[in-house]
Amino acid sequence: MADQRPDLFLGVFGDQDHTLEATKACREAGFTFYDVFAPYAVHGLDRAMGLPFSKITWVTFLCGAMGCIIGISGMTYVSAWDWPLNIGGKEAFPFPAFVPVMFELTVLIGGICTMLGLFAMCRIFPGKKARLFHPRVTDDRFVIAIEMDEDFNESRCREIFAAHHAEEVKQVGPDYDAMAAEGGAA
Amino acid sequence: MGHVYSALRRPLVHGGKSLHDVTHDVCSSIEGKPSQLWWLGFFGSGLVALMFVALIAWLLYEGVGVWGLNKTVGWGFDITNFVFWVGIGHAGTLISAVLFLFRQKWRTSINRSAEAMTLFAVVCAGLFPLIHMGRLWIGFLWVAPYPNLRGPLWVNFRSPLLWDVFAISTYLTISAVFWYIGLIPDLATVRDRAKHWGRKLFYGVLSQGWNGSVRNWNHYETAYMIFAGLATPLVFSVHTIVSFDFATSVIPGWHTTIFPPYFVGGAIFSGFGMVLTLLLIARKTMRLENYITLDHLENMGKVIILTGSLVGLAYGTEFFIAWYSGSMYEGFAFINRATGPFAWSYWIMVSCNVLSPQVLWFKKLRRNPMVLFVMSIFVNIGMWFERFVIIVTSLHRDYLPSSWSYYHPTLIEVLTLVGSFGLFFWLFFIFVRVMPAIAFGEVKGVMDMGKPHDEHKAHGANPEVSHG
Numbered sequence: 110m111a112d113q114r115p116d117l118f119l120g121v122f123g124d125q126d127h128t129l130e131a132t133k134a135c136r137e138a139g140f141t142f143y144d145v146f147a148p149y150a151v152h153g154l155d156r157a158m159g160l161p162f163s164k165i166t167w168v169t170f171l172c173g174a175m176g177c178i179i180g181i182s183g184m185t186y187v188s189a190w191d192w193p194l195n196i197g198g199k200e201a202f203p204f205p206a207f208v209p210v211m212f213e214l215t216v217l218i219g220g221i222c223t224m225l226g227l228f229a230m231c232r233i234f235p236g237k238k239a240r241l242f243h244p245r246v247t248d249d250r251f252v253i254a255i256e257m258d259e260d261f262n263e264s265r266c267r268e269i270f271a272a273h274h275a276e277e278v279k280q281v282g283p284d285y286d287a288m289a290a291e292g293g294a295a
Numbered sequence: 296m297g298h299v300y301s302a303l304r305r306p307l308v309h310g311g312k313s314l315h316d317v318t319h320d321v322c323s324s325i326e327g328k329p330s331q332l333w334w335l336g337f338f339g340s341g342l343v344a345l346m347f348v349a350l351i352a353w354l355l356y357e358g359v360g361v362w363g364l365n366k367t368v369g370w371g372f373d374i375t376n377f378v379f380w381v382g383i384g385h386a387g388t389l390i391s392a393v394l395f396l397f398r399q400k401w402r403t404s405i406n407r408s409a410e411a412m413t414l415f416a417v418v419c420a421g422l423f424p425l426i427h428m429g430r431l432w433i434g435f436l437w438v439a440p441y442p443n444l445r446g447p448l449w450v451n452f453r454s455p456l457l458w459d460v461f462a463i464s465t466y467l468t469i470s471a472v473f474w475y476i477g478l479i480p481d482l483a484t485v486r487d488r489a490k491h492w493g494r495k496l497f498y499g500v501l502s503q504g505w506n507g508s509v510r511n512w513n514h515y516e517t518a519y520m521i522f523a524g525l526a527t528p529l530v531f532s533v534h535t536i537v538s539f540d541f542a543t544s545v546i547p548g549w550h551t552t553i554f555p556p557y558f559v560g561g562a563i564f565s566g567f568g569m570v571l572t573l574l575l576i577a578r579k580t581m582r583l584e585n586y587i588t589l590d591h592l593e594n595m596g597k598v599i600i601l602t603g604s605l606v607g608l609a610y611g612t613e614f615f616i617a618w619y620s621g622s623m624y625e626g627f628a629f630i631n632r633a634t635g636p637f638a639w640s641y642w643i644m645v646s647c648n649v650l651s652p653q654v655l656w657f658k659k660l661r662r663n664p665m666v667l668f669v670m671s672i673f674v675n676i677g678m679w680f681e682r683f684v685i686i687v688t689s690l691h692r693d694y695l696p697s698s699w700s701y702y703h704p705t706l707i708e709v710l711t712l713v714g715s716f717g718l719f720f721w722l723f724f725i726f727v728r729v730m731p732a733i734a735f736g737e738v739k740g741v742m743d744m745g746k747p748h749d750e751h752k753a754h755g756a757n758p759e760v761s762h763g
Contacts, residue, residue, distance in 0.1 A: 114578045114671060122695065130407070132320045133412075134709065140721065144508045144510055145508075145509040145511055146506060146507040146508055146509065147507050147512060148314065148318075148478075148480075148484070148507055148736065148739065149413075149514050149739040149740045150512050150514075150628045150740055151509075151740070152516075152740070155509050155510075155512060155513035155516075156511050156635050158509055158510075158511060160509070161516040162513075162517065163516075163517035163518070165517050165518050165521070166517060166521065167512050169521045169525070173525075184452045187449040187450070187452060188452050188453070188493065189449075190633075191449065192448065192449055194451070196451055198454060199453050203453055204475070205634075206452065207452060209455075209458040209461070209462065209532065209539075210457075210458055210530060210534055211451060213458070213462055213529075213532070214461070214465075215526070216465055216469060216525050216526075216529050216532075217461075217464075217465040217468060219471045219525060219526050220468070220472055220522065220526075221468065221472065223518055223521055223522065223525075224472045224475075224476060225520040226516075227476065227514055227515065228503065230514045231505075231508075231510075231511040231514055231515065233479075233503040233504050233505060233511070234503055234516070235500045235501070235503050235506070236499075236500060236503075236504075237503055237504025238504055239483065239486070239499070239506045239760040240497075240504075240505045240506050241487065241506050242506075243430070244487065245315075245487075246313055246487075246506065246607045247480070247483045247484040247486075247505075247506070247507050248314070248487065248488070249313065249314035249315040249318065249739075250725045257632040276501050279305065279608055280309070293355040
């Protein structure tokens with residue numbers, strides 16, 4: 110499997126604006142991004158890479174709606190169907206009285222599923238080994254990783270990286286996962 | 296397009312820090328050996344927390360008779376403490392979620408510790424309704440249909456007390472999730488700085504292999520905004536539902552429609568009071584003056600003067616409506632509150648909550664940490680008394696003069712309140728040693744504020760123009 114993957118061409122940057130501009134330039138040049146790495150959320154970097162808006166909103170919406178339905182149907186079953194009790198002459202199905210719990214369950218189930226959805230979409234889980242492309246990528250360094258496929262043009266890419274003040278430019282082999290893991294651990 | 300901030304704005308972080316300085320300043324306080332001051336705080340608060348556990352054990356063994364409650368005043372310190380701690384727990388989510396939606400960038404220096412404070416306050420709060428039942432174990436049986444002669448008997452979903460169970464447990468869960476999601480990238484940084492294998496393992500498991508991939512940041516940022524969107528109505532709903540515990544009853548002094556906004560305003564007020572108390576200490580002892588600047592303190596002071604005024608307005612409105620409604624019971628309840636046997640507690644409340652924040656109208660005092668600290672203590676005291684006033688003064692003289700009574704808390708009740716503070720501070724001391732106390736990943740994202748920007752320099756554009 111590993112040899113089918115293209116090599117990666119990395120540029121290491123020390124500033125968010127340089128990274129952002131270099132990312133835009135790489136996209137205009139038609140390169141394929143393996144990924145870009147940033148120590149904090151740089152607004153607009155995802156759009157500059159050409160990533161679509163995250164679909165995680167659907168997870169929240171559907172699971173939140175499910176929570177709401179669980180709430181209303183559960184309370185209806187308990188209060189109006191299974192054992193209707195007359196408490197102070199109140200109705201067996203008082204809709205307004207059900208609203209608070211419906212709301213709380215919408216938020217609770219929607220929220221928990223959003224968290225799980227986030228973990229699934231990011232493919233992160235406890236015990237996963239971090240693949241770091243620079244030992245300080247979670248501190249103050251930004252890395253652009255370009256796949257060296259048929260769209261790749263090394264001299265053009267070096268030019269772009271240099272124009273945006275890359276601190277370091279390097280090529281990593283197809284077994285970059287293993288290498289990156291070691292580099293990260295160092 | 297990156298966010299570009301006006302160079303005319305004051306920078307949020309002082310001291311000309313680089314990105315690496317930020318990481319180092321925050322992480323170094325959880326690396327290396329803890330200071331003597333920390334050990335003192337940890338053991339001191341730990342002992343008080345142990346006393347709390349012992350008092351709860353004694354209560355469960357002996358029964359609620361160890362408290363000073365009586366037939367008339369059935370809720371005293373227990374529910375006062377509950378509402379007080381839930382209120383404290385409101386500032387964290389407000390700072391994280393509401394200020395996030397309003398794009399208040401200054402929140403980034405204080406949101407992490409405020410969220411932690413929220414969690415610990417809600418833990419303290421949640422204990423009181425449980426232990427006030429005395430026979431705690433029966434409470435858990437009530438959640439499920441419990442066996443009895445009539446078949447399965449369900450809980451009553453028309454009762455606000457049950458809504459409260461859902462509200463508090465949802466709030467605790469979602470606050471914990473929101474806090475943890477925010478921590479993941481910072482924990483990854485701590486993991487990558489770790490030298491010891493134990494730390495690598497601990498922070499490695501917690502950070503779940505996060506490597507700063509922008510593909511992941513894309514999902515992360517969207518999810519963070521969703522959490523802010525979910526948590527904002529949640530934080531308002533929680534204290535609204537707590538206020539329903541009182542407002543849906545027919546007790547004069549409780550049965551008012553003003554309660555939900557009044558409680559939410561009071562909760563934000565007390566929460567910010569406690570955030571100020573804790574952050575002023577943390578800022579000094581952990582040397583975070585460059586991150587939690589006077590501007591941050593001033594902003595919190597402004598929130599306090601706003602919410603304190605809301606609370607003051609509510610006190611006035613209650614009195615006006617008690618008279619305007621023409622209900623003699625309502626009128627009596629409020630006159631009794633201000634002039635009856637518990638008038639002392641009412642006037643402590645008014646002086647702490649309405650009078651003391653007035654000093655914050657002056658910019659000089661708003662930017663003086665010592666003044667803010669003293670004032671925040673007054674707010675904490677005042678807001679505890681607000682709940683005491685609402686609960687006890689409304690109960691002690693009800694419709695039937697023959698059952699009127701007074702309420703004397705026992706030493707055990709007072710020490711239980713003290714003990715809950717012990718638990719709260721103990722958890723907070725552990726937090727500042729184990730987790731990065733400032734969300735430095737978010738701070739780094741707002742460090743451009745107040746700095747001339749590369750792009751502007753390159754294009755010679757006017758640095759005032761802010762776009763992004």
